[in-house]
Amino acid sequence: RKEVEQDPGPFNVPEGATVAFNCTYSNSASQSFFWYRQDCRKEPKLLMSVYSSGNEDGRFTAQLNRASQYISLLIRDSKLSDSATYLCVVNIGILEGFKTIFGAGTRLFVKA
Amino acid sequence: EADIYQTPRYLVIGTGKKITLECSQTMGHDKMYWYQQDPGMELHLIHYSYGVNSTEKGDLSSESTVSRIRTEHFPLTLESARPSHTSQYLCASSESGGGPSTDTQYFGPGTRLTVL
Numbered sequence: 001r002k003e004v005e006q007d008p009g010p011f012n013v014p015e016g017a018t019v020a021f022n023c024t025y026s027n028s029a030s031q032s033f034f035w036y037r038q039d040c041r042k043e044p045k046l047l048m049s050v051y052s053s054g055n056e057d058g059r060f061t062a063q064l065n066r067a068s069q070y071i072s073l074l075i076r077d078s079k080l081s082d083s084a085t086y087l088c089v090v091n092i093g094i095l096e097g098f099k100t101i102f103g104a105g106t107r108l109f110v111k112a
Numbered sequence: 113e114a115d116i117y118q119t120p121r122y123l124v125i126g127t128g129k130k131i132t133l134e135c136s137q138t139m140g141h142d143k144m145y146w147y148q149q150d151p152g153m154e155l156h157l158i159h160y161s162y163g164v165n166s167t168e169k170g171d172l173s174s175e176s177t178v179s180r181i182r183t184e185h186f187p188l189t190l191e192s193a194r195p196s197h198t199s200q201y202l203c204a205s206s207e208s209g210g211g212p213s214t215d216t217q218y219f220g221p222g223t224r225l226t227v228l
Contacts, residue, residue: 043222044202044219045219046216046217049213091213100215100217102155105154
């Protein structure tokens with residue numbers, strides 16, 4: 001079982017739709033969580049960190065559920081430019097410090 | 113924008129050649145990473161470094177080698193390129209000392225390697 005699992009999608013949604021992605025993690029030593037965005041044939045870029053209390057950045061809302069070991073990303077009022085792959089990222093505590101695990105990503109296509 | 117650079121951006125080379133992919137960052141980050149990613153597929157960590165003279169292999173076995181002689185520079189070398197090495201290679205860096213909550217990775221634009 002992978003340490004970080006995501007629904008690969010693709011999610012095909014019309015402009016203006018609300019879409020939500022989930023990501024589950026299996027290691028209870030997971031300490032911090034992030035969402036990255038990767039456009040086609042480009043490098044991943046940090047979208048937002050995920051805090052225990054949940055956090056919002058414009059149309060994007062990230063939430064963490066430690067009890068169930070999942071994080072989510074909600075995108076409201078989808079734009080064509082939101083089309084990308086969204087990567088769930090987890091920092092897991094290890095003896096030497098921590099390691100970073102990237103999920104395989106969820107593809108989103110927003111259509112006019 | 114992150115200050116992390118990779119050269120070349122694209123490389124087409126014949127089987128058996130030795131190649132070095134360059135990665136440099138000007139942020140003073142201690143940690144650097146190399147990932148391999150095929151089109152539409154997930155990232156695979158192949159090497160990482162926590163500082164000068166520190167290098168470790170990642171989760172995916174790779175025939176490449178790395179060195180870290182200077183903080184800002186983390187080159188990856190393939191002694192004898194093969195078609196199976198065709199992929200995108202992404203370099204990243206992150207700042208140590210802040211702990212896991214603030215340790216986020218910044219990626220370079222990648223090198224797209226094709227071995228004929």
